[in-house]
Amino acid sequence: MSDRSQLISTGEPFEFDKKRDAEFERLIKRYPTRESMILPALWLTQEQEGWVSQEAIGYIADRIGTFAAKVYEAATFYTMYNLKPTGKYHICVCRTLSCWLRGKQEIVDYLRDEVGVTPGKKTEDGKFSLEEVECLGHCGTAPVVQINGEFYENMDVEQLKSLLATLE
Amino acid sequence: MADKIKLFVNGEEVEVEAGKNLIDAVGAVGIEIPHLCYHPALGADGNCRMCLVGIEDGRPPLVPACKTPAQEGMKVLLDAEHIKKIQHDVMEFELINHPIDCPVCDQAGECKLQDYYMSCDQKPSRMTVPQVTKNKKMDFGGGVIHDQERCVVCGRCVRFLRQITKTGELGIINRTDDARVNIFPGRPIDNRYGINVVDLCPVGAMTSSDFRFKQRVWFLKKASGVCHGCSKGCSITIDHNKEKNKDDIIYRFRPRFNGQVNGYFICDEGRLSYKSENENRLTAAFIGKVEREISDVLTAAKKELEMSKKAVFLISPDASLEQMVAVKALAAKLGATLSGYSDGYIKKGDGDDYLIQDDKAANRQGLLLLGIDTTKESFEKAVSEADLFVNFASDLSRSYEQDALTKLLTGKKTIVCATHESAFNGQATITIPVRSYSEYSGSVINCDNILQRFEKAVTKNNELLDICEVAAEFGCPLQTPAEAYAELQQVIGMLKEYQPATIPAEGLNLNDSEAANVTA
Numbered sequence: 001m002s003d004r005s006q007l008i009s010t011g012e013p014f015e016f017d018k019k020r021d022a023e024f025e026r027l028i029k030r031y032p033t034r035e036s037m038i039l040p041a042l043w044l045t046q047e048q049e050g051w052v053s054q055e056a057i058g059y060i061a062d063r064i065g066t067f068a069a070k071v072y073e074a075a076t077f078y079t080m081y082n083l084k085p086t087g088k089y090h091i092c093v094c095r096t097l098s099c100w101l102r103g104k105q106e107i108v109d110y111l112r113d114e115v116g117v118t119p120g121k122k123t124e125d126g127k128f129s130l131e132e133v134e135c136l137g138h139c140g141t142a143p144v145v146q147i148n149g150e151f152y153e154n155m156d157v158e159q160l161k162s163l164l165a166t167l168e
Numbered sequence: 169m170a171d172k173i174k175l176f177v178n179g180e181e182v183e184v185e186a187g188k189n190l191i192d193a194v195g196a197v198g199i200e201i202p203h204l205c206y207h208p209a210l211g212a213d214g215n216c217r218m219c220l221v222g223i224e225d226g227r228p229p230l231v232p233a234c235k236t237p238a239q240e241g242m243k244v245l246l247d248a249e250h251i252k253k254i255q256h257d258v259m260e261f262e263l264i265n266h267p268i269d270c271p272v273c274d275q276a277g278e279c280k281l282q283d284y285y286m287s288c289d290q291k292p293s294r295m296t297v298p299q300v301t302k303n304k305k306m307d308f309g310g311g312v313i314h315d316q317e318r319c320v321v322c323g324r325c326v327r328f329l330r331q332i333t334k335t336g337e338l339g340i341i342n343r344t345d346d347a348r349v350n351i352f353p354g355r356p357i358d359n360r361y362g363i364n365v366v367d368l369c370p371v372g373a374m375t376s377s378d379f380r381f382k383q384r385v386w387f388l389k390k391a392s393g394v395c396h397g398c399s400k401g402c403s404i405t406i407d408h409n410k411e412k413n414k415d416d417i418i419y420r421f422r423p424r425f426n427g428q429v430n431g432y433f434i435c436d437e438g439r440l441s442y443k444s445e446n447e448n449r450l451t452a453a454f455i456g457k458v459e460r461e462i463s464d465v466l467t468a469a470k471k472e473l474e475m476s477k478k479a480v481f482l483i484s485p486d487a488s489l490e491q492m493v494a495v496k497a498l499a500a501k502l503g504a505t506l507s508g509y510s511d512g513y514i515k516k517g518d519g520d521d522y523l524i525q526d527d528k529a530a531n532r533q534g535l536l537l538l539g540i541d542t543t544k545e546s547f548e549k550a551v552s553e554a555d556l557f558v559n560f561a562s563d564l565s566r567s568y569e570q571d572a573l574t575k576l577l578t579g580k581k582t583i584v585c586a587t588h589e590s591a592f593n594g595q596a597t598i599t600i601p602v603r604s605y606s607e608y609s610g611s612v613i614n615c616d617n618i619l620q621r622f623e624k625a626v627t628k629n630n631e632l633l634d635i636c637e638v639a640a641e642f643g644c645p646l647q648t649p650a651e652a653y654a655e656l657q658q659v660i661g662m663l664k665e666y667q668p669a670t671i672p673a674e675g676l677n678l679n680d681s682e683a684a685n686v687t688a
Contacts, residue, residue: 002346003302003342003346003348004341004342004346005341005342005348005350007353009353054353057352058352058354058355061352066336067330067335067336067337067339067352068352068355069326069336069337069338069339069350069351069352069355070336070339071352072339072341072350072352073339073340073341076341076342076343077341077342077343134343
């Protein structure tokens with residue numbers, strides 16, 4: 001885990017586009033309290049922008065009518081929310097127990113040495129970004145790597161190498 | 169009285185109040201269960217695991233005492249080896265990333281980590297990996313400075329701001345060993361009760377920008393006071409100290425638990441009002457603008473009183489009941505009109521629905537109970553008919569502009585007993601410095617009709633006279649505090665059962681029986 005408390009400010013006000021706005025209004029009816037909307041709203045933001053900025057967190061809090069600190073908590077707790085712009089391919093390597101025991105470190109070391117990306121960073125060309133994340137729920141097929149939302153199970157360095165080669 | 173139940177702690181039978189959790193129930197009879205995150209005002213959270221105890225009735229071997237209601241016949245284990253081990257283990261976890269900078273930490277001396285290290289741990293660290301580093305000296309706004317490394321992430325501050333003030337400025341950011349308390353960027357602590365998080369913090373993570381680095385807490389002398397910032401009269405602890413070759417001054421006010429009045433908290437304004445007890449105080453006596461010995465000034469004042477045909481006395485709504493009865497008795501003896509006019513103490517719209525009141529006077533209920541007139545009309549009428557105006561520490565600048573006041577008092581002799589310097593003092597015929605509320609003991613009645621007693625905290629190098637003493641000098645029939653108190657007992661029937669020292673710390677609720685007993 002790394003410190004995710006440093007939010008990035010775009011300096012521009014954030015708001016949902018038309019599509020997400022409608023989706024927000026549709027979803028919020030599902031829940032007994034407006035605060036339940038924190039996680040879906042963060043997803044909508046990430047869908048729209050690819051990442052979650054400081055302004056977006058403030059916007060969500062005000063839109064829901066809750067404390068910004070609460071949205072901030074959720075956004076920093078869950079590693080699935082990107083708090084900075086990602087590379088074209090965002091690689092998430094699970095760091096929780098099963099994956100750790102089954103060799104996630106070799107994968108991370110390979111990415112550092114051969115691809116040139118460390119957790120929380122991007123490659124210089126912006127093609128890859130890497131994050132070590134909390135449990136992805138595929139412990140039975142550890143270690144697991146997630147690239148732009150797609151799961152790749154039972155990973156090892158060889159498989160990852162050929163997988164990355166297929167990515168443009 | 170609440171129902172009592174009997175249960176066993178380490179095999180010994182104790183009688184405790186029903187309806188409480190184990191920490192509070194056995195804590196009330198002097199058995200402490202270590203805890204960090206639980207606070208009676210904030211409820212059980214169960215995150216710190218420090219209060220794990222054993223209950224011998226077939227439940228799991230360890231249960232959190234904060235979430236376990238005390239029940240009849242319960243067998244609670246506190247001193248078993250496995251309980252001591254878990255307390256030690258939790259302490260070891262807490263201290264893994266703690267900087268242990270007690271020598272420079274303000275909390276040292278009143279820190280739960282220190283206490284529990286001594287009672288539960290006392291082992292050296294076994295850690296060989298580097299500690300997780302976090303941010304230090306973060307300005308959270310509202311007079312709160314935060315040190316993330318000292319924090320044990322108990323969440324008391326976060327819960328206080330969500331549950332009590334409902335402003336929610338703080339959150340716990342990140343997860344696992346990187347978890348830390350923070351504000352959302354650009355939204356600092358912004359409410360009138362924020363500094364309470366400093367008291368709530370069981371460790372030195374939250375410090376008050378006003379108090380930090382001023383005093384080591386073990387040097388501070390503590391006295392039970394009542395805040396005079398508004399008519400709520402919150403119970404406070406006055407922490408003061410007289411350093412070598414210096415004067416006795418107050419370093420901070422802290423809330424003192426009073427279930428009838430303020431609970432566990434006070435407002436920031438009241439907390440910081442200790443400053444006015446230290447600053448801008450009137451310490452010298454004057455005749456006109458010339459500083460004179462207090463004995464000369466009193467003699468001159470007595471002469472003025474003798475010469476006066478018709479005098480008006482004005483008593484401060486902050487004065488204690490003892491002072492009020494003394495001045496009232498003096499006024500009766502001298503045939504003077506007594507007023508408690510103090511509309512300027514009321515700041516309309518400033519109060520809230522929690523502790524802060526519109527009325528900034530500490531003892532207006534006392535004025536009313538003693539039947540002292542507070543209307544503007546009768547005060548101004550009396551002044552216009554009088555040749556001498558005696559002010560017993562009422563701050564007229566709150567009610568009058570300087571010019572209006574000068575006009576009102578034109579052609580009158582004025583004797584001013586004042587606690588603080590003010591422009592008005594300079595215009596008085598005679599000025600007598602008197603003690604302020606941290607320098608005498610007395611009683612006040614708050615807006616909810618609760619009578620509280622407070623102790624004398626500060627003893628200045630240059631001890632001033634109390635208003636009771638000034639009144640006695642002027643010939644008041646009540647010459648001593650004991651006589652003033654006896655007079656009070658005549659007025660407030662409920663007080664007959666009590667001596668000053670036996671009035672309960674949470675005060676007397678006069679609503680219960682008082683209305684019928686007032687004879688004034």
